[in-house]
Amino acid sequence: MKETQTLKNKEKSKKVTERISGSEAVIKCLLAEGVDILYGYPGGAIMPVYDELYKYQDKIHHVLTRHEQGATHSAQGYARISGKVGVAIATSGPGATNLITGIADAQIDSTPMVCITGQVGSHLLGSDAFQETDIVGISTPVTKWNHQITKASEIPEVFAKAFYIAKSGRPGPVLIDITKDAQFEEFDFSYEKCTGIRSYIPVPDTNENDLNAAAELINNAKKPMIVWGQGVILGEAEEEFKAVIEKAGIPSAWTILGASAIPTSHSLNVGMVGMHGNYAPNVLTNQCDVLIAIGMRFDDRVTGNLESYAKQAKIIHFEIDPAEVDKNVKTDVAVLGNAKASLRALLPLLNTNSHKEWLQKFKDLYNIEYEKVIKDDLHPTKEGLTMGEVLKEINMQTKGEAAIVSDVGQHQMIACRYADFKTTKSNITSGGLGTMGFALPAAIGAKMAAPEREVVMIAGDGGYQMTIQELGTIFQQKVPVKIVVLNNEFLGMVRQWQQLFFDKRYASTEMTNPDFVAIAKGYHIDAKKVVERKDLKAAVKEMIDCDGPYFLEVCVEKEGNVFPMIPTGASVSDIRLE
Amino acid sequence: MDTEIKQYTVSVYTENNIGLLNRISAIFQRRHINIESLNTSPSEIEGVSRFTIVINITESQMKKIQGQIEKQVEVIKAYYHTEDETIYQESCLFKIKSDLLFDERQIQNIIKESNARIVTVNKEFFVLEKSGRTQEIELLYRELSVFGIMQFTRSGRIAVTKDEMKISTMLEAFQH
Numbered sequence: 140m141k142e143t144q145t146l147k148n149k150e151k152s153k154k155v156t157e158r159i160s161g162s163e164a165v166i167k168c169l170l171a172e173g174v175d176i177l178y179g180y181p182g183g184a185i186m187p188v189y190d191e192l193y194k195y196q197d198k199i200h201h202v203l204t205r206h207e208q209g210a211t212h213s214a215q216g217y218a219r220i221s222g223k224v225g226v227a228i229a230t231s232g233p234g235a236t237n238l239i240t241g242i243a244d245a246q247i248d249s250t251p252m253v254c255i256t257g258q259v260g261s262h263l264l265g266s267d268a269f270q271e272t273d274i275v276g277i278s279t280p281v282t283k284w285n286h287q288i289t290k291a292s293e294i295p296e297v298f299a300k301a302f303y304i305a306k307s308g309r310p311g312p313v314l315i316d317i318t319k320d321a322q323f324e325e326f327d328f329s330y331e332k333c334t335g336i337r338s339y340i341p342v343p344d345t346n347e348n349d350l351n352a353a354a355e356l357i358n359n360a361k362k363p364m365i366v367w368g369q370g371v372i373l374g375e376a377e378e379e380f381k382a383v384i385e386k387a388g389i390p391s392a393w394t395i396l397g398a399s400a401i402p403t404s405h406s407l408n409v410g411m412v413g414m415h416g417n418y419a420p421n422v423l424t425n426q427c428d429v430l431i432a433i434g435m436r437f438d439d440r441v442t443g444n445l446e447s448y449a450k451q452a453k454i455i456h457f458e459i460d461p462a463e464v465d466k467n468v469k470t471d472v473a474v475l476g477n478a479k480a481s482l483r484a485l486l487p488l489l490n491t492n493s494h495k496e497w498l499q500k501f502k503d504l505y506n507i508e509y510e511k512v513i514k515d516d517l518h519p520t521k522e523g524l525t526m527g528e529v530l531k532e533i534n535m536q537t538k539g540e541a542a543i544v545s546d547v548g549q550h551q552m553i554a555c556r557y558a559d560f561k562t563t564k565s566n567i568t569s570g571g572l573g574t575m576g577f578a579l580p581a582a583i584g585a586k587m588a589a590p591e592r593e594v595v596m597i598a599g600d601g602g603y604q605m606t607i608q609e610l611g612t613i614f615q616q617k618v619p620v621k622i623v624v625l626n627n628e629f630l631g632m633v634r635q636w637q638q639l640f641f642d643k644r645y646a647s648t649e650m651t652n653p654d655f656v657a658i659a660k661g662y663h664i665d666a667k668k669v670v671e672r673k674d675l676k677a678a679v680k681e682m683i684d685c686d687g688p689y690f691l692e693v694c695v696e697k698e699g700n701v702f703p704m705i706p707t708g709a710s711v712s713d714i715r716l717e
Numbered sequence: 718m719d720t721e722i723k724q725y726t727v728s729v730y731t732e733n734n735i736g737l738l739n740r741i742s743a744i745f746q747r748r749h750i751n752i753e754s755l756n757t758s759p760s761e762i763e764g765v766s767r768f769t770i771v772i773n774i775t776e777s778q779m780k781k782i783q784g785q786i787e788k789q790v791e792v793i794k795a796y797y798h799t800e801d802e803t804i805y806q807e808s809c810l811f812k813i814k815s816d817l818l819f820d821e822r823q824i825q826n827i828i829k830e831s832n833a834r835i836v837t838v839n840k841e842f843f844v845l846e847k848s849g850r851t852q853e854i855e856l857l858y859r860e861l862s863v864f865g866i867m868q869f870t871r872s873g874r875i876a877v878t879k880d881e882m883k884i885s886t887m888l889e890a891f892q893h
Contacts, residue, residue: 275736280743284790285736304790337888338732338793462784 156329161291162187162322165255166195168298171330174226176217176587178202178210178580180237182230184270185257187322202587202616205608207234209580211241212606215250216584219567220542220592222375224305225584228255232270235316236277240574242312243281247571248396249373251310253301254278261289261318274316283311291324295331303333308341309460310373343461345476345484352472353431353455354488360429360453362497363389364420366412366441369396369570370434370459374478377401377563380433383482388493390501392420394435396570399560403539409501413441414705415552418512419504421703421711424449426500433457434478437467438571447710457481511716512702517557523696524672526550526625530557532679533595533623541593542567544585546578546602549631552701554597576605579622583612586620593621593683600626600652607658613688614662621682622659622690627697628652635700659690666690719777724753725797726805726876727783729768730760730884732791741768741792744785750774754807756873762885765793771874794887798878805876809854810836811845811861812868818843821864831857842867 159167165188169177177199181189192201204210207229214225225245229238235256245252259268275287284304286297294317301313357363371380377400384391384401390409393400401408410417412424424430430452435441442448445467456463456470457478464473474481516527530553533541539559544567545551551568560566567585569577582596603624613620630648637645659666665685669678675693682689703714731737738757745752753771760767774782779797786795815838817824828835833847847857854871 276739279736279739280747287735336790339790460788462781462788464784466781466784 156327158325159328160187160191160322161294161317161324161326162191164291164294164326164328165298165317165322166191166199167328168295168330169226170195170198171332172224172298172302174199174224176200176202177226177228178204178213178217178584179228180204180207180210180230180234182234182257182270184231184259184319185228185234185255185322187319188228188255188257188317202583202612204580205611206606207237208240208576209583209606209609209612211238211245211252211254212574212577212580213584213587213612214252215241215245215248215577216544216567216581217588218250218252218584219581220564220585221588222564223588224251224253224302226253226255230257230270231259231274232272234270235274236272238314239278239281242278242314244569244572244574244577245312246281246283248569249310249369250312251306252312253305254312254314256314256316257322258287258316258318260320262320264289264318274314278314281312282314285314285316287316287318288321289318291321291326294321295328296333299331299333300336303336304339342459342477343475345474345481349472349474350481350484351488353457353474354485356429356453356455356472357387357389357431358490358492361494362427363387363429363431363494364423364427365389365391365431365433366394366420366424366435367391367397367400367433368394368435370457370478371397371400372563374434374459376434376477376479376482379479379482379486381405382486383489386486386491387489388491388498389431390420390423390494390498392417394438394441394570395555395568396566397435398555398558398566399563403558403560407498410505411556412711413438414443415556415701415703417505417556418508418703418714418716419501421705421714422504423500425451425710425712427452429453429455431455431457432468433482434459436463439467442467443705443709443711443713447712508703508716516553523699524669524675524693525699526553526695527557528672529623529625529675529679529693529695530554530597532675534559536679536683537593537595541565541595542585542589544568544578544582544594544596546596546598547573547575548599548602549627549635549699549701550597550599550625575602578602579606579609580612582620582622583609583616583618586618587616595621595623597623597625599631600624600628600650600655601630603655610659610662610664614664617687619685619687621685622664622688623682624655624690624692625695626652626655626692627695627699629697631699632701634698638698638700640706655692656690664688664690666692668692668694670694719775722773722775724771724773724800725779726800726803726874727768727770727772727786727795727797728876728878728882729770729786729795730762730793730882731766731768732793733759733764733766734791737789737791740789741770741786744782745770745772748778748782750778750782754873756875758875760884762888765884765888769874769876794882794884796878796882798876802880803876803878805850805874806848807851807854807872807874808846808848809858809869809871811847811857811866812842813845813861813864813866815839815841815843817864824861824864827857827860831860833857
């Protein structure tokens with residue numbers, strides 16, 4: 140097969156071979172890659188693999204999700220908190236297509252994931268056979284790599300390659316489709332991990348001249364500012380990053396996926412950038428003289444109108460993916476490479492600095508934001524419960540040590556803005572794709588990957604109902620995840636836009652909701668509903684103290700808005716506080 | 718901002734794997750860029766394929782697309798070139814009624830002057846083959862269409878560059 144020729148590591152070791160079926164080979168490949176948990180849903184075309192899983196259930200724990208989308212999001216949650224590759228498995232046809240949303244989400248958020256799908260027998264390919272879809276064709280635009288296996292002998296090499304691609308460089312999702320006959324076919328199995336592919340350079344070399352140029356710009360800057368993204372977390376560069384900002388005294392802001400790389404309370408952490416980010420870092424993006432982007436990709440939700448984004452600043456971009464450089468924002472210096480290595484090499488080139496006056500500007504603008512927005516969010520005086528005060532209560536009772544898994548919408552922005560993160564890999568959310576329904580299954584994966592951590596899921600009433608069936612998975616697997624639904628009986632973010640930009644025409648955004656507590660209890664999950672402020676603290680305490688899974692519904696004000704806000708297409712300078 | 722649209726010939730060296738055509742063409746489709754011509758063939762290196770793609774876009778778009786193509790796991794390297802930097806040919810076939818070959822003296826002159834080649838002749842039709850640059854083929858088409866063309870087909874562009882593309886060296890480096 141072709142892959143044989145593409146692998147760098149051609150040296151044939153003395154391998155022990157054994158004659159086994161393709162489906163058993165799949166399990167052995169997974170074990171060789173250190174996989175001990177799978178999220179999936181069986182069906183006709185993947186049954187031989189499931190039959191082998193039955194035999195290996197003492198070594199690999201299969202989690203039966205209630206929908207294949209749930210399997211991918213669980214695998215994502217697992218990957219995001221552990222840094223390991225998440226694995227999801229499904230049958231052909233609808234099983235495979237149901238994976239697509241999670242795969243697309245993992246692709247845009249650079250989450251390492253391997254998805255395995257069964258496929259009809261190779262003699263039926265292209266015949267519109269029962270439950271046949273061209274999943275390789277369908278998944279091509281949303282995978283880092285994919286491959287269809289039609290012969291059992293391909294399995295070891297394709298699996299080795301898949302795991303290598305998924306986790307190396309800028310991580311991403313990989314899909315392997317295996318025909319049913321390949322699962323049954325017997326062959327001489329041996330396994331060798333992939334260490335390189337000749338056409339694939341996962342981490343580009345860092346150019347010393349670029350590093351020196353970056354250091355010179357930073358050392359000469361009067362008003363430098365950093366915007367960091369998930370690249371710091373994926374590159375495990377948290378310590379190096381902290382050392383750089385502390386030595387050079389640079390105010391640093393984060394994108395939504397960069398959150399938690401350094402503690403929220405760090406004196407140089409100046410908040411979140413972007414559409415619903417903090418006032419200071421957004422406004423001062425257009426006042427800094429050097430903007431240093433680290434492991435972020437200048438997403439349009441971060442930059443607002445590109446024509447008026449940081450035009451006064453020299454731009455330095457630390458980036459692992461060369462295709463991201465100059466894609467949205469033209470850089471003056473691009474430092475390619477892994478964030479950990481680049482920042483480590485940068486540190487000795489930097490002068491010690493503090494930029495006190497410049498940092499004070501961030502504090503001054505924070506005070507404005509506090510008076511206009513944060514105070515009312517966290518310490519409301521009016522009647523309705525705010526989403527912010529729920530977050531504040533969770534922060535207090537988890538001592539800021541919880542991993543927060545948020546869904547998509549208003550509550551997500553509130554969760555990311557107000558969650559108190561003390562440790563890295565604590566903010567798990569759907570950033571680039573904005574997938575409603577992400578949180579509940581992702582929280583399952585996160586909690587299973589890090590059972591020692593408190594995992595609190597926060598969703599709105601809309602997104603929660605998109606994957607509510609995963610309560611069944613939580614119940615069956617006894618995953619002690621804490622589920623918080625902030626219920627405003629609206630698709631809140633869309634409603635906010637309708638209010639602000641569509642003359643309050645609330646087209647199809649009001650939700651008539653079921654009895655969420657009864658549903659949770661139907662799955663034998665302890666549950667409570669809070670409608671008044673006076674009951675919030677005790678309810679959150681009861682949730683945190685509960686050993687098992689717990690569902691908490693908090694009825695929040697119906698028409699609460701999330702501010703600050705940069706309207707679509709506006710400049711970051713035009714961020715609105717009300 | 719760079720707004721000048723130019724014609725670029727993109728050369729992509731890839732592993733010879735199933736599905737890569739889909740991946741590469743999707744990069745253009747997603748950005749709503751029409752591919753003027755696309756050809757895939759073996760390259761000068763065994764086991765390595767070469768895509769030759771012609772598109773009309775701005776250079777800044779071109780650079781971004783080059784990056785997106787190179788990002789594909791099985792792509793070894795992508796280059797882009799302007800017209801002046803390549804030596805290219807296209808090939809075409811004309812099917813024309815045989816009567817015209819004998820009745821219209823002008824057709825014989827056109828064939829001769831255009832350096833076209835008669836591939837086959839039978840009682841009903843003859844087939845003419847012409848390789849050349851785009852304009853040459855377009856000229857021949859215009860000249861022959863006056864007399865009537867039964868069928869016409871044209872290949873994608875194939876091109877070599879004036880400058881060296883150091884793929885072999887790059888592949889050697891990959892092995893270490």
